[in-house]
Amino acid sequence: MSTTTTPTGFASELRAICGADYVVESPAENICGVAPSLAVTPGSADEVAAILRFANEHGLSVVPAGGLTQQYTGNRPAHADVLLCTSRLMEVEHYDPGDLTIGVGAGWTVAHLSSKVAADKLFFPGDPALPERATVGGLLATGLYGPHRHGYGGLRDYCIGVRFVTGDGRKAKGGGRVVKNVAGYDMMKLLIGSWGTLGVITSASFKLFPAPRQTQTFVSCFSTAREALEFRSRTLRSPLDPVCLELLSPRASALLTPGSPAAAWWSVCLRAAGSDAVLARYRAELGSAVTHEIRAGNEEGFWSAVADFAPTVRERHPDCLLLSLMLPLADLAPVLERAAADAESAGWGLAAIGRVGVGHIMAALWPSADMKGASLDFAKALVGLRSALSRDASMTVLACPEEARGELKAWAATPTDGKSMRAVKQALDPNDVLNRGRFVS
Amino acid sequence: MSLPEVVEQLRKIAGRDAVLDRPEDLMLYEYDGGIRKSTPGAVVFPQTTEQVSQIMRLASSVRMPVVARGAGTGLSGGAISQRGGIVVAFSRMNRVLEVDVENQRAVVQPGVVNLQLSEHVSHLGLYFAPDPSSQKACTIGGNVAENSGGPHTLMYGVTVNHVTGLEVVLPSGEVVHFGGKGAESCGYDLAGFFVGSEGTIGIATAITVKLLRKPEKVATLLAIFESVDDAGRTVSAITAAGITPAALEMLDGWTLRTIEAYCHAGYPLDAGAVLLIELDGLREAVEEQAEAVSAVCVQQKAREVRRAKTEEERALLWKGRKTAFGALGRVSPSYYTQDGVVPRSKIAATLQFISEVSKKYDLIIGNIFHAGDGNMHPLILFDIRFPDQLERALAASEDILQYCIAVGGSITGEHGVGMEKRNLMPVLFTEQDLDVMTGLRNTFNRDNVLNPEKLFPTPRMCREVSGPARHPVLAQEGM
Numbered sequence: 001m002s003t004t005t006t007p008t009g010f011a012s013e014l015r016a017i018c019g020a021d022y023v024v025e026s027p028a029e030n031i032c033g034v035a036p037s038l039a040v041t042p043g044s045a046d047e048v049a050a051i052l053r054f055a056n057e058h059g060l061s062v063v064p065a066g067g068l069t070q071q072y073t074g075n076r077p078a079h080a081d082v083l084l085c086t087s088r089l090m091e092v093e094h095y096d097p098g099d100l101t102i103g104v105g106a107g108w109t110v111a112h113l114s115s116k117v118a119a120d121k122l123f124f125p126g127d128p129a130l131p132e133r134a135t136v137g138g139l140l141a142t143g144l145y146g147p148h149r150h151g152y153g154g155l156r157d158y159c160i161g162v163r164f165v166t167g168d169g170r171k172a173k174g175g176g177r178v179v180k181n182v183a184g185y186d187m188m189k190l191l192i193g194s195w196g197t198l199g200v201i202t203s204a205s206f207k208l209f210p211a212p213r214q215t216q217t218f219v220s221c222f223s224t225a226r227e228a229l230e231f232r233s234r235t236l237r238s239p240l241d242p243v244c245l246e247l248l249s250p251r252a253s254a255l256l257t258p259g260s261p262a263a264a265w266w267s268v269c270l271r272a273a274g275s276d277a278v279l280a281r282y283r284a285e286l287g288s289a290v291t292h293e294i295r296a297g298n299e300e301g302f303w304s305a306v307a308d309f310a311p312t313v314r315e316r317h318p319d320c321l322l323l324s325l326m327l328p329l330a331d332l333a334p335v336l337e338r339a340a341a342d343a344e345s346a347g348w349g350l351a352a353i354g355r356v357g358v359g360h361i362m363a364a365l366w367p368s369a370d371m372k373g374a375s376l377d378f379a380k381a382l383v384g385l386r387s388a389l390s391r392d393a394s395m396t397v398l399a400c401p402e403e404a405r406g407e408l409k410a411w412a413a414t415p416t417d418g419k420s421m422r423a424v425k426q427a428l429d430p431n432d433v434l435n436r437g438r439f440v441s
Numbered sequence: 442m443s444l445p446e447v448v449e450q451l452r453k454i455a456g457r458d459a460v461l462d463r464p465e466d467l468m469l470y471e472y473d474g475g476i477r478k479s480t481p482g483a484v485v486f487p488q489t490t491e492q493v494s495q496i497m498r499l500a501s502s503v504r505m506p507v508v509a510r511g512a513g514t515g516l517s518g519g520a521i522s523q524r525g526g527i528v529v530a531f532s533r534m535n536r537v538l539e540v541d542v543e544n545q546r547a548v549v550q551p552g553v554v555n556l557q558l559s560e561h562v563s564h565l566g567l568y569f570a571p572d573p574s575s576q577k578a579c580t581i582g583g584n585v586a587e588n589s590g591g592p593h594t595l596m597y598g599v600t601v602n603h604v605t606g607l608e609v610v611l612p613s614g615e616v617v618h619f620g621g622k623g624a625e626s627c628g629y630d631l632a633g634f635f636v637g638s639e640g641t642i643g644i645a646t647a648i649t650v651k652l653l654r655k656p657e658k659v660a661t662l663l664a665i666f667e668s669v670d671d672a673g674r675t676v677s678a679i680t681a682a683g684i685t686p687a688a689l690e691m692l693d694g695w696t697l698r699t700i701e702a703y704c705h706a707g708y709p710l711d712a713g714a715v716l717l718i719e720l721d722g723l724r725e726a727v728e729e730q731a732e733a734v735s736a737v738c739v740q741q742k743a744r745e746v747r748r749a750k751t752e753e754e755r756a757l758l759w760k761g762r763k764t765a766f767g768a769l770g771r772v773s774p775s776y777y778t779q780d781g782v783v784p785r786s787k788i789a790a791t792l793q794f795i796s797e798v799s800k801k802y803d804l805i806i807g808n809i810f811h812a813g814d815g816n817m818h819p820l821i822l823f824d825i826r827f828p829d830q831l832e833r834a835l836a837a838s839e840d841i842l843q844y845c846i847a848v849g850g851s852i853t854g855e856h857g858v859g860m861e862k863r864n865l866m867p868v869l870f871t872e873q874d875l876d877v878m879t880g881l882r883n884t885f886n887r888d889n890v891l892n893p894e895k896l897f898p899t900p901r902m903c904r905e906v907s908g909p910a911r912h913p914v915l916a917q918e919g920m
Binding site: 094096098099100101121143153154156157166170171172173174176177178179180181182183184185186187189190192193194198209210211213233236237239240241274275277278280281324326327328329330358359360391392393394395396411412413414415416417418419420421423424425426427428 | 880
């Protein structure tokens with residue numbers, strides 16, 4: 001690694017790669033408390049590769065960015081030289097509705113992708129927060145998802161190909177454009193959820209699904225999380241096959257759907273797709289467990305509010321600790337109970353939602369108004385929760401107040417071997433160019 | 442260290458009765474379901490993870506190649522040793538370690554036979570979804586190595602979609618964990634990355650898999666067509682109608698007649714092609730979809746659509762599909778199965794191309810394949826005793842795979858690259874793509890001790906690809 005170049009020095013190099021219009025010095029964005037020296041918006045995968053080769057040679061650190069909806073996650077980077085924006089990577093690689101596949105540039109927003117395929121009565125199940133801004137590249141890099149994770153699987157199940165540039169500037173790909181393909185290593189798996197630490201995704205291909213003709217949402221309310229989760233387990237043992245199966249804590253309901261009758265309860269929201277006969281069967285099976293139904297006109301609004309949980313809770317409680325937990329199904333009840341008990345004894349607020357049929361929970365904890373949460377309190381809150389986690393549990397700290405960032409690691413718990421992860425990072429980004437210090441250390 | 446010394450060390454590690462090294466014993470391990478052969482130096486049968494770890498440490502220290510082997514049913518040479526190497530066979534690590542009903546998971550040793558796991562949990566109303574045709578014999582360890590599929594992967598996905606955690610022995614002998622019982626894990630998805638790495642990264646010694654609840658209702662249809670073209674168009678039409686069957690298989694006329702003569706599955710003898718279609722799920726949904734699919738088939742000129750009325754009838758229809766390779770063995774001394782994939786809209790054109798290839802090389806090519814996801818299985822019949830026939834079979838196969846690539850597809854959907862397709866990898870991937878992948882392999886498998894000469898082309902092959910590439914099988918047979 002050579003000596004650090006001054007921002008003005010490398011600005012001209014980057015202008016030579018992308019054109020002067022696409023390099024901005026001292027951009028307004030803030031990455032986990034650090035201001036990048038400049039922002040660059042390449043127009044092709046080749047330009048991305050040229051930028052990363054340059055950064056790799058000169059020891060620069062690069063923060064890849066899509067719609068900037070999730071950049072608040074991560075440890076504080078030592079510094080951030082270049083913010084690499086993917087918004088100009090907008091090609092359509094392939095799209096034939098008859099194949100039920102599509103390949104698009106990383107800069108496509110998720111909303112754009114969804115509406116394009118909806119015109120052909122197809123459905124793209126990726127449903128992150130803020131889909132009007134969130135990009136395909138960001139969706140893959142963060143590996144985050146919303147309520148449709150239950151019925152359609154995760155990105156690892158329906159992303160069938162990816163093109164990317166490694167930290168040292170090599171253009172590469174994995175998979176392809178067909179739905180079944182085992183040729184070569186499965187690079188999609190490495191990049192999904194890697195939070196931009198292994199490569200900059202430049203385009204991706206996906207399986208699509210036939211759009212459901214109609215759906216109906218059934219809401220069941222319970223006084224405790226445990227009862228709600230027992231209902232979840234009964235549903236999973238039944239022949240029912242819903243597209244969403246979501247748990248909302250009382251405070252989560254109050255936040256997402258103010259005035260809803262569910263706001264006093266732990267509610268399980270089940271979304272079913274199918275004909276009148278199929279929906280009638282759901283009604284019959286669920287029986288008296290259903291407290292109310294959300295009718296067609298209000299359904300989309302409700303589910304997009306659920307998908308927007310993270311930004312909504314952060315807007316209301318900017319000081320919150322926001323966690324993403326992936327747990328074995330049986331661990332959900334003890335972990336939620338522990339979180340609720342800890343929150344109550346500390347006088348903190350707790351809002352949680354989750355794809356409880358899959359084992360995914362997002363939980364927000366915040367100190368009450370009269371207690372300014374000290375960084376240590378956040379660390380303590382995490383220690384309590386961690387003691388309830390089994391060996392198989394995964395936990396990511398999605399957000400925390402700036403003053404607590406130093407105390408908390410973003411990748412807080414995982415069953416996967418750390419040494420092997422660092423070896424993979426070393427193979428694809430040997431000089432630690434990408435998101436230096438934010439996730440892997 | 443000489444081979445006899447290595448064998449002696451292996452006996453110390455795994456037990457005196459757990460190592461084979463006599464030529465007549467090794468012969469049983471020199472082939473798999475593909476067409477290549479290579480005799481190993483020794484075969485060892487570990488019983489514990491610790492023994493696998495010691496074997497890996499020994500092999501790495503003497504730089505002796507190692508290949509893990511399940512049942513040897515693979516079709517790409519993945520489980521064949523490099524000449525003189527060590528085969529680590531998993532027939533004594535075949536226990537289901539745990540069935541965790543509440544978490545919908547099982548933890549199994551790699552030698553557990555695919556179908557046995559489903560049978561093991563059947564009384565709980567659960568099953569393991571990936572169902573390769575060889576599922577009565579193939580092991581879950583092998584399924585993990587090759588990322589195996591099967592007819593029902595159309596709806597349920599291939600092996601990687603059903604593996605959440607692995608215990609892996611690395612070439613260093615170190616035992617590590619990738620993922621666990623959670624649906625996904627924080628950090629890099631190394632479990633997902635490992636599945637399908639064809640034994641080049643490490644050896645899985647415990648596998649955590651998803652168990653699915655058996656569907657309430659299953660409908661199995663047999664749609665009979667006068668021509669392959671009509672059947673091919675029907676596949677796209679079913680998809681266009683917004684229906685995703687659990688399975689959607691096509692058999693052409695020649696293949697179904699050959700199967701019918703062998704196992705009397707009840708296939709029509711005079712048809713041009715049939716589609717075997719399965720729908721599963723909630724009773725109401727299945728009934729509606731079965732009606733809709735039948736209507737589409739009739740619209741696309743199906744002569745007749747039959748529906749299995751009993752579980753026995755259903756089992757018989759599937760028996761025909763799953764014993765196809767056995768049936769072919771009766772009519773041809775050798776056959777070469779390909780595994781190319783094309784976009785679904787290209788199926789009819791690909792079948793047309795295959796029939797031209799059949800004429801060009803004067804070889805019978807049957808087609809029995811996973812039509813729903815465009816995964817073609819042309820079966821090229823030849824007689825291996827005649828070198829010119831083998832040469833034509835390989836050339837025909839390469840023509841077909843080149844065509845699959847040209848229309849946007851892939852050279853393998855579920856069998857793996859193994860030995861025999863690695864010369865085509867440079868057509869599918871750029872030098873830099875392969876450089877990134879081999880860099881990852883070298884990270885885990887620095888000395889290339891694990892399953893060398895698989896999956897990746899040698900640098901020589903990369904350079905040769907623009908000219909007429911010599912097929913590795915021909916090179917090996919000295920042809």
